[in-house]
Amino acid sequence: MTIKKGKHTTCIHQGQITDEQFGGALSPLYMATSYPFLDVEDKRYPRYFNTPNQEVISNKVAALENAEWALPFSSGMAAISTSLFAFLKKGDHVVFQNELYGGSYHLVQEEFENYGIEYSFSKGLEISDFENEIKENTKVIYIETPSNPLLSLTDIEAIANLAKKHDLVSMIDNTFASPINQTPLDFGIDLSIHSATKYLSGHSDISAGVVAGKKELVDKVMYKGRNFGGNLSDFMCFLLERSIKTLALRIEKHNENAHFVAQELSSNPMVKKVYYPGLVSHKNHELAKRQMNGFGGMLSFDLDETLNAKIFQKKLQMIKPSMSLAGVESTIIQPSLTSHALLSPEERISQGISDNLLRFSVGLENKEDIMADIEQALKNIA
Numbered sequence: 105m106t107i108k109k110g111k112h113t114t115c116i117h118q119g120q121i122t123d124e125q126f127g128g129a130l131s132p133l134y135m136a137t138s139y140p141f142l143d144v145e146d147k148r149y150p151r152y153f154n155t156p157n158q159e160v161i162s163n164k165v166a167a168l169e170n171a172e173w174a175l176p177f178s179s180g181m182a183a184i185s186t187s188l189f190a191f192l193k194k195g196d197h198v199v200f201q202n203e204l205y206g207g208s209y210h211l212v213q214e215e216f217e218n219y220g221i222e223y224s225f226s227k228g229l230e231i232s233d234f235e236n237e238i239k240e241n242t243k244v245i246y247i248e249t250p251s252n253p254l255l256s257l258t259d260i261e262a263i264a265n266l267a268k269k270h271d272l273v274s275m276i277d278n279t280f281a282s283p284i285n286q287t288p289l290d291f292g293i294d295l296s297i298h299s300a301t302k303y304l305s306g307h308s309d310i311s312a313g314v315v316a317g318k319k320e321l322v323d324k325v326m327y328k329g330r331n332f333g334g335n336l337s338d339f340m341c342f343l344l345e346r347s348i349k350t351l352a353l354r355i356e357k358h359n360e361n362a363h364f365v366a367q368e369l370s371s372n373p374m375v376k377k378v379y380y381p382g383l384v385s386h387k388n389h390e391l392a393k394r395q396m397n398g399f400g401g402m403l404s405f406d407l408d409e410t411l412n413a414k415i416f417q418k419k420l421q422m423i424k425p426s427m428s429l430a431g432v433e434s435t436i437i438q439p440s441l442t443s444h445a446l447l448s449p450e451e452r453i454s455q456g457i458s459d460n461l462l463r464f465s466v467g468l469e470n471k472e473d474i475m476a477d478i479e480q481a482l483k484n485i486a
């Protein structure tokens with residue numbers, strides 16, 4: 105009998121391999137790439153996603169996502185591409201949310217046509233925006249909530265119901281929320297995908313991805329993954345296991361710090377607008393309360409037009425202007441110079457991304473120190 109445990113307990117204990125030999129406190133690391141085959145039904149091999157340390161991650165992530173099973177990949181994009189290709193073939197159509205992570209957007213734009221897979225992007229984030237794009241040959245619907253970089257929300261349950269109505273496989277990029285703040289399978293989503301490079305690892309030192317869902321669907325992704333490769337190495341699984349032990353603890357602090365920073369920034373006259381689902385002023389705050397257990401560590405804000413966002417970032421002393429997100433350290437990024445640099449200023453404006461928009465990954469430093477750094481940099485450029 106499995107007893108339903110709390111998140112912290114699950115993060116720490118779920119799936120751990122008992123060290124029978126020495127009684128050590130950790131899952132032993134098994135680096136073997138060769139396992140027996142005689143009279144063995146499920147032959148173990150790293151690319152088959154079934155080595156002992158891979159299964160630790162599968163067990164832990166599945167438990168956190170309230171899923172039957174999960175798979176560890178070598179990157180978020182490996183998890184995303186393998187999941188999509190597992191359910192899409194030539195002649196099929198897929199509906200994507202219009203606000204998508206840059207890498208996912210490139211995958212679709214640059215690869216799908218080569219494989220004869222059709223796609224549409226929703227015009228907005230209302231359910232009708234998605235339903236309008238569904239065609240005869242649509243097989244998959246794919247969302248990302250909260251989205252990057254504006255932290256917009258999509259109604260997870262409504263999307264899951266729409267998918268059921270039209271017999272589609274529903275997928276979500278759950279990276280920004282983490283399984284601590286959001287468990288999309290509880291709302292009926294089929295596959296929940298993460299860039300584990302972000303919160304699941306949390307220390308800016310692991311590249312990984314995961315997919316979680318019903319065993320039957322995850323198995324389809326697994327068979328596609330055996331052909332494509334992209335499995336996570338055992339050593340990285342060992343490190344990721346260590347990271348996930350503190351996931352719930354870290355996320356609670358990320359939530360607290362980001363909420364504090366969002367509130368402080370909202371009352372700062374040098375900041376024009378703050379995007380954070382936890383703020384009552386956020387357009388999706390009610391939805392956030394319905395589908396999220398916490399509002400997350402990510403926020404964005406517009407600096408007043410009179411200020412120079414680039415110089416502001418150079419004046420920061422502790423907060424690092426760096427790519428990526430979700431580490432223990434606070435990092436900041438200017439989408440107009442990075443993820444959205446290839447768009448024209450007009451295209452950016454149409455997506456609501458001003459040139460003075462900054463996306464902030466609020467870390468685990470003392471929240472007063474985070475704010476102090478922002479305030480001294482703002483004073484410096486005023």
Ligand SMILES: *Cc1c(COP(=O)(O)O)cnc(C)c1O
Nearest residue numbers: 179180181205207279299301312
């Ligand atoms: C980083 C990220 C990805 C891609 O993950 P990689 O590990 O870089 O391949 C996908 N989705 C979101 C929301 C991300 O932040």
